[in-house]
Amino acid sequence: MYDKALPQPNYLSEPKGLKSWLLTTDHKRIGLMYFAAIMGAFILGGIFAMLIRIELISPSKVMMGADAYNQVFTLHGAIMIFLFIIPSIPAALGNLILPLMLGAKDVAFPRLNLCSWYIYVFGALFAVYSMFANAVDTGWTFYTPYSSETGTAVISMALAVFILGFSSIFTGLNFIVTIHKLRAPGLTWYKLPLFVWAIYATGILQVMATPVIGITMVLLVLERVAGIGIFDPAMGGDPVLFQHFFWFYSHPAVYIMILPGMGIISELITAFSRKKIFGYKAIAYSSLAIAFISFLVWGHHMFVSGQSRFAAMIFSFLTFFVAVPSAIKVFNWMATLYKGSISFATPMLYALSFLFLFAIGGLTGVFLGALAVDVHLHDTYFVVAHFHYVMMGGTVVALLGGIHYWWPKVFGRMYSEVWGKVCAALVFIGFNVTFLPQFVMGSQGMPRRYYTYPEQYQAMHLFSTIGSWILGVGFLIMTIYLLHSVFKGRIVGKNPWGALTLEWETTSPPSPHNFEATPEVTHGPYDYDKIVVEPT
Amino acid sequence: MAENQQQHHVTPLWVYLGVGGALLVLTVVTVAVAKVDFGVLVGVSSLNIIVAMIIASIKAILVALFFMHLIYDAKINMAVFITALLFLGVFIGLTMFDTVRRADVYELEEGPIKPKAKIYQNQ
Amino acid sequence: MATTSTHSAHPDYLQHHFSDPQQQQEAAKLGMWIFLLTEVLLFGGLFCAYVIYRSWDPQLFINANKELSVPLGALNTIVLITSSVTMALAIRCVQLNKSKQSAAYLIATLAFAAVFLVVKYFEYSHKIHLGQLPGQFYTYTGIEGNNPHIFFSVYFMMTGLHGLHVLGGMGAIGWVLWKTVKRQLHSEYYTPMENVGLYWHLVDMIWIFLFPLLYLIG
Incomplete structure (x- = not known):
């Protein structure tokens, strides 16, 4: 039974006019605005990625010089990290879905929420300025003393990171308070969907780690403007101290990126296995454990930086602990799949891709955390492949799964299932063709961020570049069928997947106030053994 | 609602004035003891900084508990x-x-990792 | 609902997505404490730099610290503590619906904050005059030891960031003062003033640590 038209009024149609969007405090609209913004950043960062891959197709010059290459890989990293992946799942999908999952009318601080979107846009303008004004070439890590010496636009990019940090802090703060204070009656902590637990742990990381990158960027700017000498060895400063400051944020930041992705996977695995999640509390607490441990391990990025051996040994030892809660999650997902009645809808294909790719990305991370192995692999393509398996194979694939899962809720219309499956396959194949050769190259000694290389690596670089084209085609088709579905897609009911979390109990798309009446929660989010909901 | 009443806790005037007075006294104390040399704690750090930090922490705890209402909150x-x-x-x-x-130096001794391994016995 | 029975079920200060004023107040306060947490970690970077450089060269910090004026630092400590007391009393008065007294205490807090900044101004201008400036602008020659400019980099960044927070706090206090005068704050709803108070006490608390760390190393 399908309705002929979308339910009215819904948040997309009411109120009307551009002004009503730009001044909205509705979390769903802000989520969509974030979604548009991060997708813009993703396209931009993706273009830079394609340029990198084209340049590396041959050891000699293809289309840009060495300096331009340095700028392009820096922009790829900085844009993907600070403008795309950190805000991606929490700010876009979190804003769209989290209050619905809680049965709340909005987030705790709706105006702060809108404010954080404008701060994001303001920060993005600084980043774009830096792109056109002699683009920064330090790598996204801004290591001193190079970043305090180079003639490129470091200051504007550092200010962009500083400003974007506030956007991230406000989002995290908002979600923590929302989860604490705005749960629907009956929605106890252990009835929260695991996506909410993941966003909660992410929020903790956002508010605790981000201020440190803020002060670090201020110090970097002051280093360039006023030569304060804190990080400059020529003035008695210590460049390794910069790395400590930077990674105190940026290591937890990689969990800001992956934790929400893990939250999405918990939702997808249960919804498409029609089975109660295995080890609910283990998954929920492992999110918090990851958040906590991630603050103790940043020194593993600095094993060859000249930090004391004593610190290196401690950081290496602690690093292995992060693997434990991550593995707990993967084992529980596998156990949930076991004897479930699995349906291979598009979101589930992404979830299964995630399991495969994240397992590779996670395990290679353990190699890199081992002190002696890292000395060999440090700053090679092995590291590049590792973090792309986690960040792209993990977070981006989870994001795509989440987008396909909640798309009918957000727009009230369904995309083409056939094209959805084709693109899921293209992304999986393209991704592996791109990054699997990089593990091999890296273990053979190909350094990262190099403009040229010995000819022995050319075959693998060629492979990698072809993979990037497959990925590009996949994303292109995806953009087309998703945009098409917004206008022409089949109209769906409240709950097209027959899932049990709260967001599926309201209309698709939801009304401006989310629920007609505040829902009373009587069952757990994954009680598929007790309750059967027919997809509508 | 009982909880509602609790939220509107009004701290008695004497608590604020007492805490304020204690903070001012501790400020005088910390300036005064800074002039005394307490010596060095087992070669790690001067005792003066530890004394100063203990006084500052007491002041901070007073501010947090009473001015910032954490004790009632x-x-x-x-x-x-x-x-x-x-x-x-x-x-x-x-x-x-x-x-x-950072400056620690580790003495390295050259030698086989596993002296009993077969390859060393043949030599 | 003993305390809100005199009002309508949905008083005008209650935002639509909260079910009652208590929920709104608790949410705002928790949000404020999380914001204070980010402030602690923002200053944390500077405290970390301080600790590292002091542990590397304690004697330099002792020599350079002699250039700071203990009387002025102590005066500013007393000024800031007193302003914290007046801030707390302003909140107490608004809780008891004494708006005029509350406004008076807020004005006193503003005045003490201004005194703090004036004292800071005299300290800074004296240092600028002597060339005791951060990093590459450092020209003073009277301090023994290597890289005395590092101490002044740390000093100016810590007190500078703190000074900016005092300035921002004055703006926030001005805002709640305006709300108090307009009678928008009263015993049922004083969350803005309470949160500004929390912020102001944190600024005070940070200074409580800055004072001995920078002025009393001797």
Whole structure:
């Protein structure tokens, strides 16, 4: 039974006019605005990625010089990290879905929420300025003393990171308070969907780690403007101290990126296995454990930086602990799949891709955390492949799964299932063709961020570049069928997947106030053994 | 609603004035003891800084508990504040694991890792 | 609902997505404490730099610290503590619906904050005059030891960031003062003033640590 038209009024149609969007405090609209913004950043960062891959197709010059290459890989990293992946799942999908999952009318601080979107846009303008004004070439890590010496636009990019940090802090703060204070009656902590637990742990990381990158960027700017000498060895400063400051944020930041992705996977695995999640509390607490441990391990990025051996040994030892809660999650997902009645809808294909790719990305991370192995692999393509398996194979694939899962809720219309499956396959194949050769190259000694290389690596670089084209085609088709579905897609009911979390109990798309009446929660989010909901 | 009443806790005037007075006295104390040399604690740090930090911490605790109402407030707020201090400690502490032992020199001895391994017996 | 029975079920200060004023107040306060947590960690970077450089060269910090004026630092400590007391009393008065007294205490807090900044101004201008400036602008020659400019980099960044927070706090206090005068704050709803108070006490608390760390190393 399908309705002929979308339910009215819904948040997309009411109120009307551009002004009503730009001044909205509705979390769903802000989520969509974030979604548009991060997708813009993703396209931009993706273009830079394609340029990198084209340049590396041959050891000699293809289309840009060495300096331009340095700028392009820096922009790829900085844009993907600070403008795309950190805000991606929490700010876009979190804003769209989290209050619905809680049965709340909005987030705790709706105006702060809108404010954080404008701060994001303001920060993005600084980043774009830096792109056109002699683009920064330090790598996204801004290591001193190079970043305090180079003639490129470091200051504007550092200010962009500083400003974007506030956007991230406000989002995290908002979600923590929302989860604490705005749960629907009956929605106890252990009835929260695991996506909410993941966003909660992410929020903790956002508010605790981000201020440190803020002060670090201020110090970097002051280093360039006023030569304060804190990080400059020529003035008695210590460049390794910069790395400590930077990674105190940026290591937890990689969990800001992956934790929400893990939250999405918990939702997808249960919804498409029609089975109660295995080890609910283990998954929920492992999110918090990851958040906590991630603050103790940043020194593993600095094993060859000249930090004391004593610190290196401690950081290496602690690093292995992060693997434990991550593995707990993967084992529980596998156990949930076991004897479930699995349906291979598009979101589930992404979830299964995630399991495969994240397992590779996670395990290679353990190699890199081992002190002696890292000395060999440090700053090679092995590291590049590792973090792309986690960040792209993990977070981006989870994001795509989440987008396909909640798309009918957000727009009230369904995309083409056939094209959805084709693109899921293209992304999986393209991704592996791109990054699997990089593990091999890296273990053979190909350094990262190099403009040229010995000819022995050319075959693998060629492979990698072809993979990037497959990925590009996949994303292109995806953009087309998703945009098409917004206008022409089949109209769906409240709950097209027959899932049990709260967001599926309201209309698709939801009304401006989310629920007609505040829902009373009587069952757990994954009680598929007790309750059967027919997809509508 | 009983809880509602609790939220509007009005601190007695004498508590504010007493805490304010204690803070001013402690300020005088910390200036005064700074002039005394307490010596050095087992070669690590001068005792003066430790004394000064203990006094400052007492002052900060007084401010947090009474001026910022943490003693009357929901426990979650205190948990947030303690978490902040804990992770500040992690930040400074783990960084110092590096900086204070940066200059350590390790004597390396050349020799087989497993002296009893077969390849060494043939030589 | 004993305390809100005199009002309508949905008083005008209650935002639509909260079910009652208590929920709104608790949410705002928790949000404020999380914001304070981010402030602690923002200053944390500077405290970390301080600890690292002091542990590397304690004697330099002792020599350089002699250039700071203990009387002025102590005066500013007393000024800031007193302003914290007046801030707390302003909140107490608004809780008891004494708006005029509350406004008076807020004005006193603003005045003490201004005194703090004036004292800071005299300290800074004296240092600028002597060339005791951060990093590459450092020209003073009277301090023994290597890289005395590092101490002044740390000093200016810590007190500078703190000074900016005092300035921002004055803006926030001005805002709640305006709300108090307009009678928008009263015993049922004083969350803005309470949160500004929390912020102001944190600024005070940070200074409580800055004072002995920078002025009393001797």
